[in-house]
Amino acid sequence: MKKTLYTLVALLFTQLTFAQDINKIITIKYVDRLIKTLSSDEMEGRGLYSPGIEKAASFIESEFKAIGLKPMEGETGFRQSFEIEGKPAFNVAGIIPGKSKAAELVIFSGHYDHLGIVKGDAQDSIANGADDDASGITAMIALAKYYKKLNNNERTLIFVAFTAEEIGGFGSKHFSKKLNPDHVVAMFNIEMIGKESKFGKNTAFITGFDKSDFGKILQKNLVGTEFTFHPDPYIRQNLFYRSDNATLAALGVPAHTISTDQIDTDAFYHTVKDEYSTLDTQNILATIKAIAKSAITIIKGTDTPSRIPRLIESHD
Template sequence: MKKLSLYLLFALLITGQASAQKINKIINKKYVDNLIKTLSSDDMQGRATYSLGIDKAASFIEGEFKKIGLQPLPGTTGYRQNFHKDSTDKRPLFNVVGTIPGKSKTKEMVIFSGHYDHLGILKADGQDSIANGADDDASGITAMIALAKYYKKLNNNERTLIFVAFTAEEIGGFGSQYFSKQLNPDDVVAMFNIEMIGKESKFGKNAAFITGYERSDFGKILQKNLSGSPFSFHPDPYPQQRLFYRSDNATLAALGVPAHTISTDQIDTDQLYHSVKDEYSSLDVDNILSTIKAIAQSAITIVQGTDTPTRIPKRK
């Protein structure tokens, strides 16, 4: 029995090493650095909702989806999911959505998301008036795109994967609200919403927190899949901030989906949050890279259909 256990341990170790090597080959620092630098550049003008800057950002994300080889949502001709905030507002809004169809459990969906809008132009601080939104949330969109590349290359997802860049989070979460109405929440197995992973968390290096950790076993599954790695996920250390219902996971979570946000932001002391100083130069790209790789590794059993997180009680 001991010999069998040693063989099993060795096999798991070899599998884990092979997986890590594959992640390192597909998701590298140069690739991640280019994504975050482009999305947070002055050329995007702060990516305010309804602006030319957000249209540029959407076009960039569409281009990355096309290079990766993602498919549009069924029933659409492109990656943009067009809608209006309400019946009285005719200005266009658009989420950017791509998919990798599942091999055997096509109806079951796993969502990876972030929001690509930010605040645009603010009152100048010195010569700078562009709120670049590098951490909030170009970092999350960078992770979402990199994960799309990884899972497309891996080509072993039994469940359908949806990758979405939400718009209008900063003005009320309208992108995720619209998106949630276009699908059956009972078909969504899990949602990995990624927001603000650009700096080291209060838990130190190789660590992130999960909002609503106690509401499902989502976090426990992720941590199990990271066994033997230096990275760890923690419960949200800022419960007083009510972060669980302050991001794009909130709408689907309220409908019972194990939809959680992964972050590393020290929100209680973050002096750059919603300021013109949230720009590329303030980021720790190594922190972004390690968090992306941890999500890629920890989500694998959910992607492959062998783990299913428990549902969150519906919000009344």
């Protein structure tokens, strides 16, 4: 009885400590600043090859530097440069080196490109991409800040903002060539978390939920909290293969996308109306905190999600 009571007290203390720490590190003010900046008119919709996407990349780099991330091995800085049809493009990536399991990698990602300047109405032609996917990039940066402060990751953590998702996932395809997929333990791709999900407050869904036990691990780590993860309810939309998780998933990595978007009824998706004013910042904050807690055993190396059957062979 005493042992059981001690265990319960220890668990409660751990949860309270987590809540206090994360509430100090990831605040609504911090999240608000990130997403307001990324979705501002100054970024011009973050269109590929545009001055706006250059500004967005520079902003992400500055946040990585302030957090204290390091460039990926083989890179001189946070930009991972490559070409698309002869034109320059770049992901922005940084790492927190692991301790006892440094060769094992956990990825947190989103895409920072959007549609840029488009044909809109008389008042607006900027597709700001606030939910798609400034919300995911905000989450990725906030998680980097949190885990750097926590400083207890046994596995190496990679934080990456992908480019060219909107035209075919070229950024994530290039990124995957830099890694041995067998070394990647899990990928948390975050896309469109700016509005309440169809399951209500404090919920999100995971694409490809049945393809590995990734989602079950995350949900286990949220027991005792008010947040729950659900399987993707939009199977007909084929979302698992429409985001930046798809390339690594095809290589066997338990790579999944976390989202809250009601994609079947979202009137702002891929329009000039996807702006900061349409977002629920509290929903973004709650989802970030849930991801932070749910990933703890994976980054500490005590849980390893099952692999997804390979669809393509590795390029290594």
